[in-house]
Amino acid sequence: MHRFLSAPVAVCHSIEATRLIEATAMADLPPRALMQRAGQSLARFALAVAPHARTIWIACGPGNNGGDGMEAAIHLRRLHPNVVVTWFGDMRQLPSEAKQALEAAMEAGVTFAIQPPDSLRPGDLCIDALLGIGANRAPKGKMNEWLQLMRSAPSDLISVDVPSGLDAESGVLLPNMGFGETTMMAGILLPGALPDITRSVKHPQQRRYTLTFLSGKPGLLTGEGIDLAGEIWLDPLGAETWVRAVQPEWTVNRSKPKRVVDHHAHKGARGDVVIVGGAGDAQKDHSMAGACTLAGAAALHGGAGRVYMHLLDARAPRNNPLQPELMYRSIRDLDLQKVTAVCGCGGGDAVGTLIPDLFTDCKQLVLDADALNVVATDAALRTLLQYRAQMGWQTVMTPHPLEAARLLGRKDAAEVQANRLQAVRELVDVFECVVVLKGSGTLIAGPGMPCHINVTGNSRLATAGTGDVLAGFIGALMAQGMPAFEAACAAVRRHGEVADEWPTATQLTALDVAHRL
Template sequence: MQRVGGHGSEPLYGLEATRSIERIAASSLPPHTLMARAGLRVAELTRALAPHARRIWIACGPGNNGGDGLVAATHLHRFSRSMGGLDIVVTLCGDSARQPADAAQALQQALAAGVQIQDAPPSSFDFAMDALLGIGGRRPPEGVLAEHLRVLRSSGAPVLSVDLPSGLDAETGVLMRAPGEAAQAPNQRHTLSLLTLKPGLFTADGRDAAGQVWFDDLGAPPCDGVLAQAQLLCGSPRGGAPLRRAHASHKGSYGEVVVIGGQDIAHAGSGMTGAAVLAARAALHGGAGRVYVALLAEAPVETALRWDPICPELMFRSVQALMNTALLQSASVVCGCGGGELVAGILPSVLSQAPTLVLDADALNAIALDSRLQTRLQERRSSGWITVLTPHPLEAARLLGSDTAKVMSDRMAAAQRLSDRFAAICVLKGSGTVISAPGRIPMINASGNAALATAGTGDVLAGMIGSALAIPAGTFEQTVQRVAGAVHQHGSLADRWIQRAGAGHLTASALAEHAC
């Protein structure tokens, strides 16, 4: 058994792949072996997580997920009889006469061991186990099962979910909720994923519903013929590792970043200069040798920002001075951060001149509204140029001609559609950021937390990606790995921030300062 979230990456398997692995593993083992192993692991983790609990409620459903819970209940019941002082309360939803063979056998063993089955949840408990629904739970729970699930979700006591939080889609991370039910806080939640890790645990609603994820493969041999649906990015990949700097190097050795955006307040009274400056600061602290900033304005403005007193190293240029220059063609260009309405006017030139391009925010919105810009974006593939799109769900929906709800219903599929349509690397931001690229298995980033839910952190990410691409990577795969490394580093900064005692509120400025 392992705690998920260390280093490297882990394969993630969807519903059909998990069932195939289960069938293959079960075919080489005596009957009921996988369930016996699963229930034992769940019981062991329960004892480790709740060593001082006095009453443990185990909520079992009508299928094999409930069977795992019943096996765990048998082990915990025997432990309580030998040690004393532990009350095991087991409830079973559904018709026991219709249980699958493994679950029926687990129920017989539980009853034979003296486990008592109750109809209703206890009035109070110190620890609970959610064994109601597993990967097969595709319909909203009803009746008694729904009531048990409501008690589990609203409990302030620690809850351990068996394989998957009940009601969570194993592939998309969408959680089935009752009408009016609020989003779930991640406090005191654990999930023991059995046999395989599922993508839904790490994106959309999954991270809050699952809490801390644990994994046990139940001793099943590797199944090389079964393809993973995604990769979980738990640490910076090799391509995202910091560049080791040689003594005999100089600022030109580490590439250049150009940030274009930051619409001036003189245009329609809507100023977004800070977004471009945040991206530029992040690129600078991320290690780029030189960083240029080009702010958008309809005409020269007397009050326009000409230098950054926080980062005087940033070099400001007019947009006109940058167009049709070698710098635009050699640098890593980040375009769109705070670009407002004005960014649409310079996008044709940027799309046709910048071989390495990160498109963010208003640049994405402008492309979504203009079929000609979409065509220019698609044409970049014929030149072998690098394009990275960094949408949040609403921006992704606009690019896909869809809506946010559809994007959130399957984040991995939405990211892949964007990658395939525009031949680009897509970074679909949100809880469990998805990194996709044409012809490659998508990645789900495991780092990051709600501290990133502040204005400007997306601009910082765009700058960090621009910095990661300032030096040519060599192969496209290495480029994807660099982008993934920047995404993971961005989340890791927030993780380290909240771990610091008294760290307080995380601003985008503080995030950019630590983007190294």
């Protein structure tokens, strides 16, 4: 057992792959052995996490996840005076291994309560063994009440395998089905699906852990999974050989920026970046030039030798005393073959007029914000992107979920969030370039590349302009010679890391992020 994200290499398997690993491991082991190992591991983990708990409440569900909880109860009962087990299930419908675990628990004298413990205090422990990777709809009724109680209690919480009700593949909480009990999987929203309106608020004193078995699960690392999972531990249950035999689909992003370090390097050798955007509307007295300044500052602090600014807003000053290193120049006066262009930051519709030239002339391109919105509405640009791919020119797109929805022709951001992993792959297929799908658990994918999940960063990045900073940073790394996919991965990781390192009591602004890259 180890802390999942502390391992030198951390990978995630799809749920289908995990099922395959489970089946092949079980075929080689005596019946119930894997579940017994899971129970033992869980009991050990529980005592390590909450050694002074007065009460340990294990809530067991109707499938094998509940079986893990019962196996753990058998051990914990021997070692702890107050273990309360509640069980939500039907003996006749229990899978055979979970049934054996239930019978063994009864034989061992585990007592089953009808209700959860009366009071849950700080230091006590709740164990959520209600649903695992077999969850196919939102928990309702009593099961939902128990979950809300556990998630809002001041006590510590261990989710067994995955937090119950979370789609372990996509990282979304499974929605309530409005009409009847239609099943759904892998975040595919079926007609009639209602959002879960009963999300509980985490108690500030609660420490959350997930002890996951056999394989890393992508849904723990993106979307709503990160908050629900807490600190993730992985126990392969002795099935490492079978785990290694199955190809993982996702790799935890560990990439680091590579910058020019030669002693004799001059500014021309460190790469040129041009930031294109910053539209204005004189009639409305609007200007988005600041978005370009942020991207430009990020490109400078990200190591680019020279950073040019092509501002669309004719009224915006061509000088910024806060960042005097930025040079204001039209793209017409630059050799676009030799610069990396970061296009779209605060670009408005006006950026559309420059895009065709940038697409045909510029070998290294980062598309953000309004540049993405232009691409979403113009099929000819899609063809140009495919042409770029054939030429071996490098393009990175950095959509947030709403921009991704526009690019994919989806109704809204929620449709993308419902299955971020699928969305990012689809974007790569359609646009044949590197795609960074931003948000909690940013995803990075590219043609023929292993998909990466980023685990740095936090909601302090949810402030205007941090996306511009990321785009400028990616451009700077590409300008310094990193291939597009590596540059995107490295920039996303470091950008998030800045937010993780920032002192908790101080507000983080986008410019702060740029200055610390």
